[in-house]
Amino acid sequence: MENRLKEEAGKLLKEGKVDYIVGYGKGSVKFRTSPLITNKEEELENLVINPFIANNLSRYPIELKARVGIVVKGCDSRSLISLIQDKKVNREDVVILGVPCEGVVDIKKIEKHIGKDIDQIEEIKREGENLTIQANGSNQTLSFKDAIFDKCLGCEYPTPLEYDVLLGTEISPKPDMEKSLMRIKELENMDATDRWSYWREEFSKCIRCYGCKNVCPACFCERCFIDVNIPQWVNTYATWQDNLVFQLIRTLHVAGRCSDCGECERACPVGIPLRSLQRKMVEEVKDLFDYEAGVDKDALPVFTHYEDTDPEEFIK
Template sequence: MKDRETEQRLRHEAKTLLEQGKVNYIIGFEPGSLKFTTTPLITKNKDSVDCLIINPFIVNNLSVYLTELKGRVGIVAKGCDSRSIVSLIQDNQVKREDVVILGVPCSGIIDLIKVEGLVDKDRGELDDITHDGDKVVVTVGGEKREFPASEVLFDNCLGCEFPTPQEYDILLNESSPLVADETASRKGIETLKAISQEQRWDFWEKEFSRCI
């Protein structure tokens, strides 16, 4: 329900920014071609903002597109994304006055690979995945299975200190609670340390592929 409210607020604010000429572009997320995925949406068409979505699968860091666009840009940003935007501003790659940050409080992003492992099913076989507070409910063949969020979210999310953006112009919903599991987060780091350099390179290639 909270994602739906945030989504409606986002569409309203994005359309208003475009209609009033306060931005030239909106950067956000729209449904991806694969189940339970999203893809970046870059638009200057106010009617296209009805495609904007907010859900637990908005994994991409949209800040990578800021340096490619000319003019003023409205951008959807989670807590981790807003920190990337601030870094771009501090490095003089983007001017603060050219960015309108639409802050999205984030309770963590669902790792589909973890979900597939827990239910022993491919994502195409899943009916639904919902994130509700400290639990995630996966529906398979009409049967609901409940898991602690700490078992399903990306490891980086479990150690996140700023689920709510620290820098924003418009905050689209109230702050999200901190989802912290430092043990799980550290486990991912220790796993990386234990594997070969070639395996680490493969891992980071997959991680960076989410940013483009």
């Protein structure tokens, strides 16, 4: 796939079909990749596709304001479609290079499983359904499924839903919803008091770095409510109450746009399980409106259009 990508990306730049390629490059940290944004053909040699391509790159075309050749996984394609639906990205301005994806490795899960930290891990190799992890000179085997992000476990769209070039062969979805939604189910099963204290504890950790908001492709407002102080909707300092309210409002604002890409949780430096909130909202939107974000670029976004047949009276 990597070679095919370099080839396709090279053609796009050479033929002047795009101004930039947005893909993944080698990271400067072990087992990580880093967004590679370039308009130089010679840099395309550094493009990679591997089980560590965690970033959702679909935000970049908004900012670049140019024609972009962009690499997307299945989940990322939904974010991009959502942005196209919301007219933040023009379909004509992006050439979508689709990567069928079996899941992205969550290094924290590996650390936990093998009881060693990233600095001790020398190599991670995919062998069929397993990963062989070499740490401190000895090998350990781990099922690939046990090493990927929770969101990947429940992935229903491993093949991008929208693409101009598909860089590999289509993958049929094998979602394990039970595992993917385990933490959410646990939270649902808590009684309200326990759940409240759970979130209180979690949001006490928040430092208001806004990593969650700034990596989120659904958080595209030019001016976020949190940056408005007339009126001051929420305090910008990090008390647990304000942190919680900030995140709840954010959750509501991205409802119907969030495709459960999990970037908010991955970015969070203090490990707040933000995906539990976002994914719960994805379920709610599905239940209430029979709508899934970013699966159809021609569909009208669920919360920004209205139909005469709407059963609610309030809007009529």
